[in-house]
Each structure stands twice: as structure tokens, then as C-alpha cells.
Amino acid sequence: MSEASVAVHADADLLAQAVAARLVVKLLDAQADRGQASVVLTGGRIAAAVYRAVAALPAHDAVDWSRVDVWWGDERFLPAGDPERNETQARAALLDLLPLDPARIHPMPASDGPDGVDPEAAAARYAEELAAAARPGHATLPHFDVLLLGVGEDGHVASVFPEHRVHYESRPVSAVRGSPKPPPVRTTLTLPAINTAEEVWLVASGSDKAAAVHMALDGAGPVQLPAAGVAGVSRTLWLLDRAAAADVPPRFRSLR
Numbered sequence: 022m023s024e025a026s027v028a029v030h031a032d033a034d035l036l037a038q039a040v041a042a043r044l045v046v047k048l049l050d051a052q053a054d055r056g057q058a059s060v061v062l063t064g065g066r067i068a069a070a071v072y073r074a075v076a077a078l079p080a081h082d083a084v085d086w087s088r089v090d091v092w093w094g095d096e097r098f099l100p101a102g103d104p105e106r107n108e109t110q111a112r113a114a115l116l117d118l119l120p121l122d123p124a125r126i127h128p129m130p131a132s133d134g135p136d137g138v139d140p141e142a143a144a145a146r147y148a149e150e151l152a153a154a155a156r157p158g159h160a161t162l163p164h165f166d167v168l169l170l171g172v173g174e175d176g177h178v179a180s181v182f183p184e185h186r187v188h189y190e191s192r193p194v195s196a197v198r199g200s201p202k203p204p205p206v207r208t209t210l211t212l213p214a215i216n217t218a219e220e221v222w223l224v225a226s227g228s229d230k231a232a233a234v235h236m237a238l239d240g241a242g243p244v245q246l247p248a249a250g251v252a253g254v255s256r257t258l259w260l261l262d263r264a265a266a267a268d269v270p271p272r273f274r275s276l277r
């Protein structure tokens with residue numbers, strides 16, 4: 022598990038551009054090292070801005086997108102194509118514009134998918150898809166080069182919400198019922214699954230995120246503040262705009 026580090030950018034627009042540039046470089050490095058790359062996407066407003074920024078970045082053409090696996094960290098359990106689905110958002114902002122291999126795009130199941138409106142079955146199906154991509158003889162998850170997370174005002178990451186029973190789920194993918202943020206039914210990677218990623222980047226913008234960022238970096242408990250429980254294997258990087266970074270604890274300020 023890695024120590025957190027913090028990078029701050031002037032505003033949300035520059036933050037999105039910086040994350041986009043980092044992401045392209047990370048995927049290029051992974052392809053140079055491993056011959057392929059994998060990214061775990063998230064949802065939310067700043068994530069959408071990052072996806073648009075990647076699409077606008079000329080250097081994205083340097084990535085061999087046919088050798089990139091795309092996974093999701095969480096999903097709103099709604100019908101395919103619903104504009105509120107994280108998948109729909111990512112496809113519209115970026116994925117539909119890239120020469121990806123459709124077989125390497127791995128959305129979480131929709132509520133009109135093979136399991137119907139059963140999020141527990143959908144979560145189990147996604148866990149099977151992940152396990153099928155894991156290295157033979159290894160864990161139940163594939164290698165994730167980089168996993169992106171937004172951070173909610175309440176400190177949630179993916180669809181792991183404070184005090185929710187998803188914290189006690191032992192499987193890597195969980196159904197979420199009773200989400201405090203709409204829609205109420207979701208599917209999500211759990212924190213232990215998130216923390217298998219080589220690098221985890223927590224991206225937050227706006228003053229309404231400052232308190233959650235502060236508490237997460239200041240030693241809050243993960244059940245109360247899920248973002249506090251995130252740690253990538255080799256890197257845990259908080260990517261913030263100035264407003265979200267307003268209350269970053271002093272020991273991280275030299276890193277800004």
C-alpha cells in the first residue's frame with residue numbers, strides 16, 4: 022500500500038486537462054512495459070471533464086487503444102443507455118471517439134441486462150467477468166494500471182458510501198441498495214478490490230469537496246469516510262483543484 026500524495030491545479034478545467042495528460046502518459050507507459058494497459062473508470066462531473074479532455078488531447082493518438090482494457094469502478098443500476106449511467110457518460114465523452122476493441126470494454130451490467138433488475142446477480146456477473154480476465158493461478162481480479170475515483174461531498178468513492186453495509190462485503194463487487202445519492206440501486210467495486218490497482222487517482226474539484234478531502238487525508242476511518250480507505254499498490258494520488266484543496270492537512274502542502 023502506498024502513501025498518499027497530492028497535486029493541486031488552479032481550477033477544474035486545468036485539473037481535468039492535467040489528469041487527462043497524466044492518463045495518456047500512464048497508458049503509454051503501461052503499454053511500453055506490459056504490451057497492454059488497463060484503466061478503471063468512474064462517474065461524476067469531474068470525471069466527465071477528464072474524459073472530454075482526453076478526447077481533445079492530440080497526444081491520445083499515441084496510445085494503442087485496441088490494447089486498452091476499460092473497466093468501471095461503479096455503476097448506477099439503470100437500463101442500458103440511460104444518461105445517468107456512468108457507462109453512458111464515458112462512452113459519449115470519450116469511448117465512442119476512440120478505436121477501442123469492443124471486447125475490451127467491460128461495463129457493469131445494466132438493469133435491463135441478462136440479470137434483469139437483480140443488482141446482486143449483476144454484481145456477481147461482473148465479478149465473474151473480472152475473474153475471467155485475471156492472470157491464471159492468481160487472484161480474482163485482473164491487473165489495473167490505473168483506477169480513477171471521484172470523491173463525493175460525503176467522502177464516498179465509487180459507490181462505497183459512509184456507514185453502508187457494502188463495507189462488510191467480502192466479494193470484490195457488491196450490489197448497493199439504499200444509496201444516499203440517487204439512483205438508490207448501484208453496483209460497485211469494494212475498497213479491497215479498488216486497492217489492488219497499481220495506481221489509484223482520486224480526483225476532486227470544488228469547495229464542496231474540501232471537507233471530505235481534509236478528513237480523508239487527516240486520518241478519518243474508512244467506514245465513516247470511504248475515501249480515507251483508498252490506497253493504490255504503488256501510488257495513491259489526490260488530484261485536486263484549489264477549491265477542493267483548501268483544507269489539505271499541512272503535511273501534504275509541500276507536495277502541492
Ligand SMILES: O=C1O[C@H](COP(=O)(O)O)[C@@H](O)[C@H](O)[C@H]1O
Pocket residue numbers: 063064065066067068095096097107170171172173174178179180202
Ligand atoms: O454517483 C457518483 O458520484 C461520484 C462523485 O461524483 P461527482 O459528480 O460529485 O464528481 C462518482 O465518483 C461515482 O462514480 C458516481 O457513481
